[in-house]
Amino acid sequence: MNKDLREEALKLTPFHSRTSLACRTNTWYRWAGYTVVAEYSTTELEYTATRNGTSVMDLTPMYKYDIKGERAKQFMNYLVTRDLSKMKDNTVAYVIWCNEDGKVVDDGTVFCMNQNEFKLCCAVRMLTWLKDSAEGFEVDIKEVTDETAALSVQGPTSCSTLKNYGASDVETLKPFEMKKYSIDGYEVLVSRTGFTGDLGYELWTDPKNAEAMWDSLMEAGKHLKIRPMGMYGLEMVRIEAGFIQTGTDFVSSEHALRPVRMRSPYEIGMGWLVHLNKEDYFVGKRTLIKEKENSTTERVLVGLDIDGDKPAHGAVVYNKKKEDIGIVTAAIWSPTLKRNIAIASLKRPYGVKIKEDIFVEIYHPEELEYRKIWATCKVVKRQFYTPERRNAVPAEVY
Amino acid sequence: MSKIYDVIIIGGGHNALVCANILSKKNKKVLICEARDECGGLLTNQLTNFIPGLHKNVTSSIDAISTNLRSIKSIALSETGQHLKLSGNKNEDQKTLEGFSAEDADNFLALEKKLSLFSKTLGAFMQSSPPRIMTNSFSDNFKIFKLGLNVRLFGKKNFNEFARMIGLNVADELEDNFKNPLLQGLIAHDSITGSNLGPRSPGTLINLLYRMATYDNSIFGGIKQNEGGVISIIKALENNIIKRGVEIRKSTAVKKCIIKNDRVEGVELDNGELIEAKTVISSADPKSTYFCLLGTEHLDTDFKRKVKHYRAKGRVAKLSLKLKKIPEFKGLDQSDLSQRLVVAPSIDYIEENFNFSKFENLSKDPILEISIPSIYDNSLCDEDMHVMNVQIQYAPYDVRGGWENKSAECINSVLSTIEKYAPDIKACVERQEFISPNDIEKDFNVSGGHWHHGEIQIDQLFMLRPIPGAAQYKTPLHGFYMCGAGTHPGGGMTGIPGKNAANTVLKDL
Numbered sequence: 001m002n003k004d005l006r007e008e009a010l011k012l013t014p015f016h017s018r019t020s021l022a023c024r025t026n027t028w029y030r031w032a033g034y035t036v037v038a039e040y041s042t043t044e045l046e047y048t049a050t051r052n053g054t055s056v057m058d059l060t061p062m063y064k065y066d067i068k069g070e071r072a073k074q075f076m077n078y079l080v081t082r083d084l085s086k087m088k089d090n091t092v093a094y095v096i097w098c099n100e101d102g103k104v105v106d107d108g109t110v111f112c113m114n115q116n117e118f119k120l121c122c123a124v125r126m127l128t129w130l131k132d133s134a135e136g137f138e139v140d141i142k143e144v145t146d147e148t149a150a151l152s153v154q155g156p157t158s159c160s161t162l163k164n165y166g167a168s169d170v171e172t173l174k175p176f177e178m179k180k181y182s183i184d185g186y187e188v189l190v191s192r193t194g195f196t197g198d199l200g201y202e203l204w205t206d207p208k209n210a211e212a213m214w215d216s217l218m219e220a221g222k223h224l225k226i227r228p229m230g231m232y233g234l235e236m237v238r239i240e241a242g243f244i245q246t247g248t249d250f251v252s253s254e255h256a257l258r259p260v261r262m263r264s265p266y267e268i269g270m271g272w273l274v275h276l277n278k279e280d281y282f283v284g285k286r287t288l289i290k291e292k293e294n295s296t297t298e299r300v301l302v303g304l305d306i307d308g309d310k311p312a313h314g315a316v317v318y319n320k321k322k323e324d325i326g327i328v329t330a331a332i333w334s335p336t337l338k339r340n341i342a343i344a345s346l347k348r349p350y351g352v353k354i355k356e357d358i359f360v361e362i363y364h365p366e367e368l369e370y371r372k373i374w375a376t377c378k379v380v381k382r383q384f385y386t387p388e389r390r391n392a393v394p395a396e397v398y
Numbered sequence: 399m400s401k402i403y404d405v406i407i408i409g410g411g412h413n414a415l416v417c418a419n420i421l422s423k424k425n426k427k428v429l430i431c432e433a434r435d436e437c438g439g440l441l442t443n444q445l446t447n448f449i450p451g452l453h454k455n456v457t458s459s460i461d462a463i464s465t466n467l468r469s470i471k472s473i474a475l476s477e478t479g480q481h482l483k484l485s486g487n488k489n490e491d492q493k494t495l496e497g498f499s500a501e502d503a504d505n506f507l508a509l510e511k512k513l514s515l516f517s518k519t520l521g522a523f524m525q526s527s528p529p530r531i532m533t534n535s536f537s538d539n540f541k542i543f544k545l546g547l548n549v550r551l552f553g554k555k556n557f558n559e560f561a562r563m564i565g566l567n568v569a570d571e572l573e574d575n576f577k578n579p580l581l582q583g584l585i586a587h588d589s590i591t592g593s594n595l596g597p598r599s600p601g602t603l604i605n606l607l608y609r610m611a612t613y614d615n616s617i618f619g620g621i622k623q624n625e626g627g628v629i630s631i632i633k634a635l636e637n638n639i640i641k642r643g644v645e646i647r648k649s650t651a652v653k654k655c656i657i658k659n660d661r662v663e664g665v666e667l668d669n670g671e672l673i674e675a676k677t678v679i680s681s682a683d684p685k686s687t688y689f690c691l692l693g694t695e696h697l698d699t700d701f702k703r704k705v706k707h708y709r710a711k712g713r714v715a716k717l718s719l720k721l722k723k724i725p726e727f728k729g730l731d732q733s734d735l736s737q738r739l740v741v742a743p744s745i746d747y748i749e750e751n752f753n754f755s756k757f758e759n760l761s762k763d764p765i766l767e768i769s770i771p772s773i774y775d776n777s778l779c780d781e782d783m784h785v786m787n788v789q790i791q792y793a794p795y796d797v798r799g800g801w802e803n804k805s806a807e808c809i810n811s812v813l814s815t816i817e818k819y820a821p822d823i824k825a826c827v828e829r830q831e832f833i834s835p836n837d838i839e840k841d842f843n844v845s846g847g848h849w850h851h852g853e854i855q856i857d858q859l860f861m862l863r864p865i866p867g868a869a870q871y872k873t874p875l876h877g878f879y880m881c882g883a884g885t886h887p888g889g890g891m892t893g894i895p896g897k898n899a900a901n902t903v904l905k906d907l
Contacts, residue, residue, distance in 0.1 A: 078695050100698030135702045136694025281660060283698050286874060 010035040013060040014149040014210030022228050029231040032125070032145075034061040037230040044335065046233035050196050051336050053225025054155040056217060057234060059202070063125055064148050067118045069139035076110055076118050078282050079133055081265060083275040087112045092176045092191050096270050098284030102291055103253035103262035104270065105129060106246050109193060111178060119144075123246045129254060133283060149210035153217065154200030154237075156387075157224035159395040162190065162201060164220035170201070171394040184212060192395075195234065197241020199389045199396060224398065239330050239343060242303060242382035244268055249301060249329040249343055264291055267299040267345075269382055299326070302351040303382035306340040307375045309333055310364040317344050317377075320357035325350045328360060334384060341384050342377075355379040402674050403429045403645075405903065406665055408652045408691060409681035409843075409882065411439025412628075415635040416452065416896030417679060417881045417903075419460040422642035424904055429673065430644060431665065433651035433843060438632040439681070440842055440883075441891060443833065445716050445849055446789055447769040448738050449891045450613055450622035451631050455525050456893035461638040466625040471737040474580040475819050479729030482580040483737075486621065498578045505575040513607060516560055519548045521611035524887035527870050527898045528861040565856075568602040569745045579744035587742035587765060591791060592850055592889065594713050596752030597745045601856050608854060612890040621738060627775060628891060651843075655691055655878065662877035677903060681882040681896070684708055684852060684864035685845035688873075696875060704865040709858065710884075712835030712847035713755060715793035717812050719786040720829040724770060725820040736773040741766040741815060742791075755792035760804060762811050765791035783828055788812055793835060795847055801834040808832065850889025851882050860886060871899040879903055 011034045013019070019037050029038035036058050040046060049055040067076065077084045080095040087093060089112055096107040108122030120126070130141050153161060162170045166183035167190055173179060178191035186209040194200035205213055218226060238245065246252050253262040265274045265288070276289055291297060306312055311333050317326040326346035334341050342360070344351075350358065355378070362373040389396050405421055407414045410432030418428045436442055441449075451457075451465050474482040482498075484491050488507060495503040529541035549560055563571065568589040572582040586597040589606035596602075613621070624631060640646065651668040655678055664674040680687040688697060688705045697705070724735060742748050742765045754761040767789040772778040778785045790812060797804050809832050816823045835847030844851060852858055861869045864884045871879050871886075881899030883889035
């Protein structure tokens, strides 16, 4: 019996031969049926690569779908709350989609290959939802998660790394644009997107090119402080950027058993993605119009700037009367900002009209004891960290 | 766009005609678009000839229609010739049943009394639009309260009985009460006709109650029938509404509804013509209504899932025979032949049939309801030939092998089965016409070919019909309503869906 049972339990990504070699800690993370690296060496180092050099992350496990057909655009516009009717070829859009009660199912990115061909990339398995939604649209929907290898290349030197790699004019790409490159004889789709809040790109290719792509990138970034990053590092940068994660900051309405746990876009800071004046109907529109008209939104997702330096993981949020007004969904000590930050879901009007006298109760573990910290906090914008280079065109080249 | 109407009704079935009548009485300008060249929808097919006509609560709110009801007997055929003939007249029936078992006769009256009480309570609930649940509306809550109160007023004994029976299978109740297999078979037959349930399936007793309620309790044994047939009622309805100024355009199929800003603006016909109206009512079945007429791009995903899963696969076929002469049935005299003849000699016979249909197969010994309408309606005699209509129960929509290959086999089984009771049937047949559920789907634009526009079962009844969230004749779209058999209280020729829909529309207009 020489069979490695791990391979049976979890799928290996096409980068596995490279990531497993680079992973000194042997710390793995289970993600959507795949195993990916949680920490290569030190999470802080990997985080630092994203903020000061280039980090490379394997995001193959992201669910990916191809949506094709003459009415593909109409379907995408019906599926998501954002108005995609004017979406141009070779652009990407960040979107959310809701159920009939106007509760968020998931968030993700839509790639417009051409007007009849789209890709959707998201965190939650969505095939049934897509197929049921597509009833009557005559579009062809196919899951291509296993057929697409994906890497995220992020950080201030990421543009230079990609130029060295062979994407010659990549600095001209604007945020949420994409372009196909032919490099070393294979095709790579490069989109200026990411989950780090920094300058960065995502690379999509056929799994058979994965290893060659990894090797060339590492070579290209050799003098540009390139380093692979694991899932723990990603969690740090995404909190700094204020990006939300399904299952962490809110529960998908397709997964929540208790209706009170489902969240409308307005309750997770995604109201800006809801275009109620969109000409066509979209799933949940009628309910969302009512929610807006009757102001029945119950919660709000805010950023908290917390006193002290102890991260408020899972902390309960209180008002001055010590009433429970919400919970922290994600928290870190931000090394770049030197601030103790958190994302929290609060009951309105707290966090909207009442922003004063808000406290969190942090249970800080200290050698088998918890120290209870009663910390005051400020309600701030969730986007804690947005460097100018993130959206600069042309992108910074070193 | 052409001339503006207040209301456009898609389809010209009896519910649409009733709906148009009530709307036109309130001076609404109504247009009916019927795809076929005649009104009446599925009724023109005469799937069954045993319909008493519109419910009395409906006839009282529309223009008068003269009907002439006559009682007809239900005859449960037996291969031995010892048939069971029930007239609906209690004394007569009791005597008939005593011939087999005195206990049966006593229990027959007791059961009828009990079920009538329950069906009347249900019947009252069926007269108006079903309440929405979990709302703060007084009228909705009052309706639920009233139903609850009425059930509670049964008294402790009957209340317990009602609670016991609500999910019961009809076979258990019949076997508890009767010994005569013909009697068991006849009532079991009436509990399952048109449905995808066998007598031993849970919930069939409520089906029986439901049918009793829609047919004004007359189904238990005897049944009433309009002398001119259902077609005469359709014709009268048509004439009445034309007098009221309703426009009926026949051979006019609607392609789809025109929708702007989540509001219905009118309809587009197959020929491309646009007709404007702020209110459109569909009498089509739920699947055709939502998926074809409305368009799925106006509906939420969850809603589409519910419509998709709405169960509407027909299980009834019809064989129409032209007869050179009327065949001779063993043990039946001439007057019996104008009655309702049922081939369902026992509960097991029906259940075995159901087993075949469960797996999409056909039985060699089908369940039949036979009528020879040309005996009492000479106008049906074509070239001196009589007409025999045979309704075949459990003819699955998705029959294995497909209906194009299976209909000959089905016809053969039907004729061989009739032969057991009327040995000369095959010699009498001059021509035959077979209508499968697939034919019903195609000819009448009824998705699934279900003659009730969808299963009548507890999960598709009351405030769940056709689907929760759109069960009060309304749809998610402003100005778009439904009035067909796919809405509360369902199929049969009651006209109640049409009436309730009209009242809902009038409230909104």
